[in-house]
Amino acid sequence: MKSKITLSIVLVFIALLQSQKSNSQVDDVQVFGFIHSLVHHASQRETPIPETATFYWVNDIVQSTSDTFAASGTFGQLTDHVDRNLPPTPGIGYNGVPGTWDPDTGGTFTTSTTNTILITAANFIQYVPSTQPDPADPTAGRSVVSKTETLFDWLNNEKTNLRFYIYGNWPEMDLMNSYPPTLPTQNEIDEFHNITMGTSGSFDSWWTDYQDAIVASRSSYNARLIPVGRIISQILTSVIPNQIPFDELYEDSDPHGRANIYFLAGMITYVALYEKEIPASYMPSSIISPVIRNNLTQIRNFITQELNNFNFSNGDSRVFYNRPVLSTDENQIVENNINIVPNPVTNTFQIESQNNNTFDISIYNVNGQLLRNIPNYNTVTEYNFIDINALSSGIYFLRLKDQTNNSTITRKIIKR
Known part of the structure; x- marks a missing residue:
């Protein structure tokens, strides 16, 4: 009898280890994005290039791994997505990146390979709580939270076992003079980063309050939040402080980014979605600033550390569905x-x-x-x-x- 009990304990222990291993590995991301230009930007001030899109860089990182990735999406604000983009149609794609379905061959969201949803809200409405009427949707009186609930409910009814992510972006800049053509002052740049990081103002806390409201009302979806904007500003102010000219990062005061910003966003999004660190062997193309390329190890480890530390008050991760990720230095x-x-x-x-x-x-x-x-x-x-x-x-x-x-x-x- 004792040997049978011992064997049972061993088998349970092995099962737990296997469960932990499978739950801590994400090897396949098939994402559909309800997004706008802080995820996917067709630059107006230079020849449009795929490098000004977060999903482009996620896929670029995936190419250095054994992971698989597919990305489709639809463009607009939350109001557009709820009122006009359901059922969704993949209107955004990238050369060399498979989509999650092809509507031309009769595919639909329901029959697609989609297993991950990413959404983002506007970046100019954070002066009103996400539970109050959306300033960008004044006639309907709907809140960001209520529209997110509508969107998530529809998607969940069509497909089960989806992972839901909120992409926390960065705010508009409040400048004395228009950019372009006038570059912001250093004080204006500092204030922009302080607002984005939450050192001043409520922009950063707006996103965590938004996530808290969705988790409270739709707990079964277990929506995660990727603090993209905050971590980008932390990188630019603490890891590589003031080393890249402003106009090599942002092209206007909205602020749409250049390739450098979307690359950093892609790094953060990859670690969040795949729940693993970026391979040490990975290096982006030379379109990315040599400052970023030369400090890639520190940036990679900083991103992993910040995402690991982004938790609810009870210690559960706000960003990872499974266990935290450990970087090489961690x-x-x-x-x-x-x-x-x-x-x-x-x-x-x-x-x-x-x-x-x-x-x-x-x-x-x-x-x-x-x-x-x-x-x-x-x-x-x-x-x-x-x-x-x-x-x-x-x-x-x-x-x-x-x-x-x-x-x-x-x-x-x-x-x-």
Whole structure:
């Protein structure tokens, strides 16, 4: 009897491991997008190119993996999607990227291979809560949440087991002078990023409130949120601060991006949809800024870290359906038992490790300004505290450059 019980326990354990493995791997994404120009932009100021589309870059990354990808979509705002785009018709596609169905051969959404839905709201309505009447839809009096419920309900009735994602975009710019032709001032650029990241204003929290409302009203859909705009601004202000000219990033104050912005959006979206890190061997084409290409490892790891840390108050992920993703550097942190404690920080903190790690540390604010350098910080030195009492409350970023292997890790801290 004892051997049978033991065998049963082993079999259950193996089943759990297999379940965890299958649930933590996403190898096939067949996405249909209800999108607008912050996902797919046909540039008006240069020859239209596929590189100004998020799905183009997701597919480009997929080509360096064994994953599979298909993408179709329809263009417009939420009101268009609910009133005119149901049943949906694939009006957006890309050369070399298979669609999820072909209406010319009699295919429909119901018979399509679609397993993933991505939607996004307008970026100029965030002064009104998503549960209140949409300012872009004043005559109908419908809210962003109610239109999302209508859209998701229709899709769910047609196909089961869909994954639903909200694509959190970036806001319009409030500029003194029109861009183009006048480039924004540095103060205007800083304010744009602060609003996008949530350092000021309610744009960032609007998206989490939106997700919370959908999760509350349609819990079975378990809608996820990809904080694309916020992470792009964090990258541009903390990982590669002020290193790329503004007009190589954005072409107007809406702001439509250039290829660099949609590439970063594609990286973030890939990690969110596939729930795995971008392969270390992947490198985009030279249309992407050499600043981004030369810092791709740090950017890749930062994206993974930020998505891992994007959670509900109970600790569940806002973005991943399955377990969090560990980047190469994050794996190293776990293996070496490296911790930043405490975090949030009141006055001082330490970097703890069981190994003898020595870092050169740089502290930046959310605008990418270097505040302090701390060379030769050894993690096993007792009482080796870092004092940030002089800093005001807010979010800061640490760059930890390991002197042993020359790798760089970016970590976020919160100063109370």
